[in-house]
Amino acid sequence: MEINLNRIDYLQVGVTSQKTMRLLPAVGRKATQKVAVADYDGVITCFGMKKGEAVPVFKTLPGQKIARLDLGGAIGTPQEKIFVCAGSEVKGFTKKGKQFLSFEANLTESINAMHVSGADLFVCASYIYNHYCDCKDQDYYLSGDKINDIVCLPAENLGRIVPVLACQDRVLRVLKGSELLYDIEVPGPPCVLELYNRDGGTNGEDILYGTIDGKLGLIRITDSSSSSKWEIGNEKKKGGVLCMDTFDIMGDGVKDILVGRDDGTVEVYGFDCSNEPTLRFEHVLSESITSIQGGCVGKESYDEVLTATYTGWVTGLTTEPQQAEAGPGEEVKMSRETQSKVASLRAELDQLQMKVLQGREKYQQTSQSSTAVSAVPMFSVNDKFTLCQDDASYSLALEVQTAIDNLLLQSDVPIDLLDVDKNSAVVSFSECDSEQPNGNFLLATYRCQANTTRLELKVRSIEGQYGTLQAYITPRLQPKTCQVRQYLIKPLSLHQRTHAIDQDRPMNTLSLVGQFSFAEIHSWVVFCLPEVPEKTPAGENITFYFQNTFLGTQLEATYCKGESHFKSDNISTISILKDVLSKEATKRKINLNISYDINDDSVGHTLKMIHPKLEYQLLLAKKVQLIDALKELQVHEGTADFLIPEYRNILDEAAYLLEEYKKQPAHLERLYGMITDLFIDKFKFKGQNVKTKVSLLLEILDNYDLDSLMNFFNEA
C-alpha cells in the first residue's frame, strides 16, 4: 500500500517546544479544523484555512515561553478549551481566545509537561509531579529522575485516572495517588507519551512511548502489571522521537501511528494483518518536528498530517493531490491565490526592510557614543548530546531558529570527530598544539551551506580522558553574535544506565570511606558517569547500575553518607574511578580512605568478553583485505569455481562484509586501546609499572590468539 502526501506550508510562528500544536475539534458540519499553536514568545496562535490562506481566529499577547499546549473540556463535551503552561503558570483559553483560567501552580521550577482531563490538571516540573482537581492540590510525587512527559489513562474504563510519567532514567512510572504503583523499563530514555488511538485503545490501557534514541513502542498498562505489545527499534539511526499521534491517514479503516522526530523525519506506520506496525510513508523536513497530529485543515475531505517544527513552521502533509498546470514554456503557472499571497508577503517584506534599515542605522549611531552598550538578546539553541549505544560514540545535534553561518568546536580532551553523511557543512580542522597554555585538543570549524538550521556531528571519546567540548554557534543574523554551549565528556563517558546487572561475574571492588556528605559523593558520581540525575536522590543510600556500551562490562555504584562502593568486572573502570574520585576529594580537601579488592579472575573474564568482538573484527579485516585480490582473480579467470570454498564465500559476501567494515571505523584500534589499558591497570593495582611491556603486548595482539594473550596477562 502506497500513500503519497504533499507538503503545504501554512504559516510560521516563533520557536516551538515539544507538543505545542493541536487541532481543535471540528465544529458542526464544517469539516476543516482550526489549529492552535503556542511558541517561545508566549503567543498562542489559533488559525483556520480559508481558500488557501491562514486566517487567524485569535492571537494572544506575548509572555513567558510556553512549554506545552493541551486541549481539555468537561468530560463528554468536545475537548476544545486550550490549556497552556508557561513558567509555573497554567492558563486556559476558550476556542475564541478568551482567557478563563489563570492558575499559578506555585512551583519553584517551570512546568515542562502537562496533561488536562476534565477538571483534573496534571503538571510536571523536572522532578516533581502534581495533580490538581478544580485547581485544588490533590497528589504529589517526587521522581527519581527528570520527568519528560506525562499522560493519563482515561478514567472511564478504570474508574480512576492513572497517570504515567516518562522519566529520563529509562522507565515509565505508573502512579496511584501520590504513590508509585510500579515502573516499566523501556529501551531508551522516553521523552514522549501518547494515548493509543487518543483514548487508550479499546480498554483505555494502551499507551505509546517514544525515546530520545529514536525507538517507539506500545505498552498495555493494567492495574498491577504491564505488557509490551510491540516495539520498533532504530536501526537506521534516525533522530529521537519528539511527538506521536494515532490517525487513519491511509484511509483503510485502521488507525496509523504518526511519528515526528528531531532530525525532521515524519513517519507513518500502518498495521498489517498480523497487527505489526510497518513503515508506510516517510518524509524529511529539515528541522525538528515538535508536534504532529492527523486531521483536516487545508481542504475539506482531504485528511492530512499536520506538523509543527522547531522554528515554528506549521506544515501539512496532505492527501490532496497537487495539480500543477504546466504552462507554456518552462514556467509553471502560479495559482491566483499564491500570487496574491506572494504579493502581500513581498509588501510586508519591503516594510520590514525599511524598519530594519532604521534599526541598523540607530545601532550604528550608538557605536559613536561612549556610554551606550551593545547587548543582543540570546537566540535559542536546541541541542542534544547523546551517547549512541550501537557504536559507542556521542552524537551532537544543534538547531537554531535561523540559518547557521558557522560552528566552532573546541575540546580540551582528545576526541575524534567523525564524518556524518547527512552533514553538508564544510569541515576544516585547525592545528592545535596541546602542550601550549591554551590546551586545545580539537579545533574545528564547520562552514554551513545556506539555509542550514540543523547540524549533526559525531564525536568519539576515550574513557578516562575527561573535560569539556565547547560549541560556538554563529547564526546568520545581524548584528552577528555567537553562543557557546558546553558539553561534558565524563571520565566514564561510554557507560550507560541499566536497571539490572549480572551478579555472577567476577567483580573488583573499590571502597571509599571518609568525611563526605551524601550530596558530595553524589555530585562526584554525577561528575564521573553520564545519565545520573543531578539532584541528590531521596533516602539514605542509593544504587545505580551501569553498562559499558562498547565492551558490555558493568558497574554497580552504591553509596551513602561517608561510604561508597563501586563494583565492576572491568579493572580499567575501577582504575579510572579511583583516579578521578581521589582527585575530586583532594580538591575539596576531604580525607578519603580508599581500599580496593581486586579479583584476578576479572581480567580474564573481561578478555573473554572482548575475545569474540576482537576475533570478529580481525577476521573481518582480513576478509576485507582479500576482497579486491579475489575479485581480480575472478575477473582474470572468468570464474571463481577454482577457489577454495572459504574464498568463494568471501566473494559472495563481499558487499555485506564491506558494509560491516565501514560501519565501525577504528573499531579494532579502540579494542586494542582498551586491552592495553586493561593491561596497564591490572598491574597498576599491583604497584608495577608495565608501560615498557606495552610494545610486547601490541605484538601479541598483532598475531592475536586468546590463549597467548591470557598467558601474557598472567605472566607479565
Next chain:
Amino acid sequence: MLVPIFTLKLNHKINPRMVTIGKFDGIHPCLTAATQAGKVFIHNPHMRGQRQAAHRLSQSAQDSDISLLNINQAVSCLTAGTLGPNTTGDTLLVGTQTNLLAYDVHDNADIFYREVTDGANAIVLGKLGNIESPLAIIGGNCALQGFDFEGNDQFWTVTGDNVRSLVLCDFTGDGKNELLVGSEDFDIRVFKEDELVSEMAENETVTSLCHMHGSRFGYALANGTVGVYDRTARYWRIKSHSSLCHIHSRSGSGWKLPPKGTDWWNSDRTGEVIFKDNFSSSVAGVVEGDYRMDGQIQLICTSVDGEVRGYLPASKEMKGNLMDSSVEQDLIRELSQRRQNLLLELRNYEENAKQAVPGISDGDTQMGVIPANTQLQTALSVRAATESQKAHIELSISTPNETIIRAVLIFAEGIFEGESHVVHPSSQNLSGCVRVPIIPPKDIPVDLHVKAFVGGKSSTQFHVFEITRQLPRFSMYDLHVDPESPQPTGKVTFTINDRPQRVVMWLNQNFLLPEGIDTPDVTFTSLRDGGLLNISMLSTSGEITLNTDDIDLAGDLVQSLASFLAIEDLQAEADFPTYFGELRTTLTEVDEYHSVHQKLTAAIADHSNHIRNMLVQAEDARLMGDMKNMKKRYIELYDLNRDLINEYKIRSNNHNALLACLKSVNQAIQWAGRLRVGKPKNQVITACRDAIKNNNVNALFKIMRAGTASS
C-alpha cells in the same frame, strides 16, 4: 531535472576519472573504462557474441557484453575519439605512467605505442590552435606533449607542476582551440599552442576542467570547490562538503561529482544545484552518448563499483509532475524565511535599545554586553624567527577596552591546512589581545576573513566582529637584514620604461612594509630560508636588478612587476650560479638513470627468458615422473622469481628517481621562462626544449642566462 532511464551492473571496478565512451566501429557507442590491475574494459551491448578474442583483446568469460583489454601497466588516463584521417571508428587512447597507447578496437590493432618519460596523468583529444591534425595531448610531470595519428611528437611545452587536468576550449574566441591545463601548483594555465596566454591562480589542486560553451569553462578543485570561469573572470564558485573527482558539462550545464556518491547538476549561470542523485559508492565518471541507439543523448554515470546509470532530461509533461507546486511553495517559504529573519533582526535592535540605557544588571554578564563603541584593531607585521617560534607574519587583534576576545577564526584559502585557522585561548589566558602567527606556504595574495568573538570573561554569548584583511603577495620578506648574511649570487637584470615611483608603488602594495618606502632600492630577508633579496633600480636607464638565489622567487617578482606595470614583453638576463650548478648535476643524473634503466630492462628480458625455459624443463620433468629434477627446477624458479622481484624494485626506484629529475628539469625550463614576459618567455621555453632534445647542456644554460640561443 533528469530522469533515470536505465541502470546496469558491470561487476567490474572502475578507476575514478577513467571512463569514456567511444564509437569504435563508427556506429555503436561503447562504454570504456579502466579497471584494476592494468586492464581496460569495453562494454558493448550492441553486438553480442560476434567478436573473437585475439591480440590484446579478450572476451570476458563472465559477461559476453564486456571485452577486456590488457595493458599490463596501471592505467593513468584514457580517452577515445577520432585521431587519424580515414578511420571509420574512434581510436582508443590509453596512458600509463610510462607509455601512451593508441589502439584501434575495431581492427584490434595498435596504432602506435610511444614511450612518454614524463608520464600521462591526463589526456585530451582534439584540435589545438593551428595544428592541422587532431592531437592526443597528454599532461605528465610538468610537461605537455601532443601526438598525431602516426605517433609523431607535434607539440611540446612545459608547465609549472604536475598536470592533473586538461581541456581544449576556444578561450580567446578566435575560432581556434586553446589548451587549458590544471596543475598541482593550484594554477589553471591557458596555452595557445605553446605560448602561455594567461594564468589563473586557484587555491587547491585543480582536479578537473570542462568546457561549457564559448569561452566559458568549469573547474573543480581537490577541496571540493567547483566553479565557472569566463575567460579569466570567475563567474561563480561554490564549495561543497566532499571533494570532487570529475566534472562534465552539457548544453550549458555541468555535473560535478563528489566521490561520496552524489551527482550534482549546476546551471552555468548561477551555480544552483539542479539535480542530485545518490550512488551507493563513489562516482567514477560521467560521459554522454546515445547508448540506447534511439537518437537521444543520455548522460551516463558510472560508480567505482561498476554501477552504470543513464539519465535523460525530463520531458515537458514529466516536468509538470516532477516540479509540482513545490516552486511556489519554495518561493513562499523563502519569503517567509526572510520575513522571519528580518523580524528577528528587528527584535535584536529593539532589545538592544532597551539595554542601551546604562545600568548593568546581573543577566548581562551572560549575554556578553559590550560597550557600543568597541572596535577591533588589527595589525599585520613580520616577525623574524626566535628560539621558540619559526619566522612568521603576525596578525594581532585587540579590543580597546576591558572586553576580551574569546576566540579568533580566520577563514582563508590556501594558506592553512584546512580552510580555516582557529585561536582559542584557555579560560585562564583570556585577554583583549590575540596574536595569530601566519606562515603562508606560497607567495600569493590572500584575503583573511577574520571573525573574532568578543564579550566578557564569563559570557556565553559573544559579539562576532568580522573583518577582512589582505595579505600582500610577498609578505614573507622582512626588511631587517643581518649584515653578516652572505650576499646572493643569483640575479636577474631587465630594463623597464617606467618611473621609479611606479616601482615603489608596486613594492608598497606587494610587500608587508611597516611604513612605506620611497626608493626602489631595498633589501629583504626571506623568512622561509633566510636568504637575502636585493632589489635595485637605476633611475637613469630604468634597469632593475633582482639579487636572489631563489630562481622561483625571481620569476614571481618579474611576473608580478610586469603585470603591475602592464608590460607585455620583457627580456631579461639572468644568472643563478648555485641553481645552475644543481641543474647541471641533475642533468648528468638523468643520463645515468637512463643508462641504468636500459641495462635493467635488458636484464629483465634475459631473466624472463630463463624463466620460460625453466618452466618448460620443470613441467617436462613432472611429466616424465622425474620428481627430483622437477623439485630442483622449481626451487631454481623460485629463486629466479625472487631475483626478478628485487630487480623490479630497483627498477622502480630508479624510475621514480628519474621522474623526479625530469620533473626538476622541466621545472627549470618553466622557471627560466618566468624570468621573462611575453614573447621572450616563449622563445626561452622553445629554445630550451630544443637544447634538451639535442642534448646540448651548454646551450641550455646559455639560453637560460641570455634568453636566446643565438649570439
